[in-house]
Amino acid sequence: MKIAVTAANGQLGSSVVNELKKQIGKNNVIGIVRSPEKATHLGVEVRKGDYNNPNDFNTALSGIDRVLLISGMDDPQKRIQQHRNVIEAAKKNGVKKIVYTSIVGDEEKNAFSPVVQSNRLTEEDVKNSGLDWSIGRNGIYIEPDLEYIDTYIKEGEIRNCAGDGKCAYTSRVELGYAYTKMLIQDIHNNSTYNLVGDPISQKELVELINQVYNTQLLYNPISVDDYAKERKLELGEFIGAVITGIYKGINDGVYNIHSDYEKAAGRPFKSTIEMIKSFKYK
Numbered sequence: 401m402k403i404a405v406t407a408a409n410g411q412l413g414s415s416v417v418n419e420l421k422k423q424i425g426k427n428n429v430i431g432i433v434r435s436p437e438k439a440t441h442l443g444v445e446v447r448k449g450d451y452n453n454p455n456d457f458n459t460a461l462s463g464i465d466r467v468l469l470i471s472g473m474d475d476p477q478k479r480i481q482q483h484r485n486v487i488e489a490a491k492k493n494g495v496k497k498i499v500y501t502s503i504v505g506d507e508e509k510n511a512f513s514p515v516v517q518s519n520r521l522t523e524e525d526v527k528n529s530g531l532d533w534s535i536g537r538n539g540i541y542i543e544p545d546l547e548y549i550d551t552y553i554k555e556g557e558i559r560n561c562a563g564d565g566k567c568a569y570t571s572r573v574e575l576g577y578a579y580t581k582m583l584i585q586d587i588h589n590n591s592t593y594n595l596v597g598d599p600i601s602q603k604e605l606v607e608l609i610n611q612v613y614n615t616q617l618l619y620n621p622i623s624v625d626d627y628a629k630e631r632k633l634e635l636g637e638f639i640g641a642v643i644t645g646i647y648k649g650i651n652d653g654v655y656n657i658h659s660d661y662e663k664a665a666g667r668p669f670k671s672t673i674e675m676i677k678s679f680k681y682k
């Protein structure tokens with residue numbers, strides 16, 4: 401069975417490729433990337449695939465049995481056609497199964513909603529493709545918070561507009577394991593899974609970070625307006641609004657969801673403290 405992963409050089413793509421190599425052997429794994437020179441570290445056959453170029457995928461998916469479509473990073477409206485380029489090429493090439501990395505979240509309530517809407521449209525395209533399919537909805541990655549640790553330490557706090565809301569985070573390593581199982585095993589066909597861990601509040605997150613990093617950070621909730629202002633100043637209008645939308649979503653309870661991770665992976669999701677430790681000591 402030959403399995404291809406799109407955007408394979410990205411952090412999520414690399415995590416899935418690494419797990420697939422362990423489970424089906426490197427000769428059965430193909431990494432599809434838009435810049436092949438960025439993918440030599442993968443240690444598998446690499447083919448070219450830019451989401452904007454349908455012809456790339458008509459070639460790249462030749463002889464492939466199953467494909468993991470990793471959602472793109474472009475403007476939400478552009479992503480829909482980009483993903484369709486992969487789905488259409490999969491159909492033409494006789495690919496049997498498509499697995500798609502979607503996202504949890506609300507389709508209407510906040511500035512992150514356009515991204516969620518575009519992911520939902522691709523979910524429909526995948527389901528209507530006529531191929532076997534399986535969809536994972538990724539939670540918010542925990543890694544960016546941990547990559548930000550030096551800033552948090554400098555400021556002595558984590559400050560955002562999530563309030564007491566709970567968020568079921570996920571991690572790319574845990575996702576790599578679940579997507580590998582979803583690609584390999586047929587029991588996941590025609591299923592959509594929330595791929596997340598236990599829901600925790602920002603206060604709980606800060607306590608766990610303090611334990612692992614030996615810090616004394618505080619959690620300080622601020623208003624949505626104040627948070628939007630500071631994020632837009634630091635990250636620009638678009639990304640600032642998207643990040644604010646995510647934290648507003650946490651406050652609204654959008655990410656306080658049940659997990660299907662164990663169904664997908666056949667093992668429980670790591671506890672949050674284990675995720676933080678594996679990030680720190682990786």
Ligand SMILES: NC(=O)c1ccc[n+]([C@@H]2O[C@H](COP(=O)([O-])OP(=O)(O)OC[C@H]3O[C@@H](n4cnc5c(N)ncnc54)[C@H](OP(=O)(O)O)[C@@H]3O)[C@@H](O)[C@H]2O)c1
Binds near residue numbers: 435473474
């Ligand atoms: N759940 C979350 O919290 C969260 C956060 C951020 C993103 N995401 C989503 O999760 C996906 C994977 O995340 P990640 O951590 O692996 O991101 P990442 O490390 O930034 O990787 C993004 C990947 O997308 C590829 N890509 C971008 N535009 C492309 C195009 N036109 N054609 C083909 N490949 C393209 C990049 O290729 P190059 O190296 O050539 O640029 C890279 O391989 C993202 O694409 C995004 O949809 C989720």
